[in-house]
Amino acid sequence: SKMIRRNPTRLEIRQDDVERLQSFRxxxxKKLSQKPGASGK
Known part of the structure; x- marks a missing residue:
């Protein structure tokens, strides 16, 4: 029972990780574009 539950949980964590990475990006x-002179570099 526990073994079967482990795989879907790992998949969920991985999906959550991807979403967090995208939002972080x-x-x-946004921070970069807000910086003055960011487009100059």
């Missing part, structure tokens, strides 16, 4: 881009 968007926030990072």
């Amino acid at each position: 968007q926030e990072y881009k």
Whole structure:
């Protein structure tokens, strides 16, 4: 029972990780675009 439960949980964690990474990237881009002179570099 526990063994069967482990795989789906791992998949869920991986999906959550991907979503977090994407949102983190968007926030990072926002910060970069807000910086003055960012487009100059």
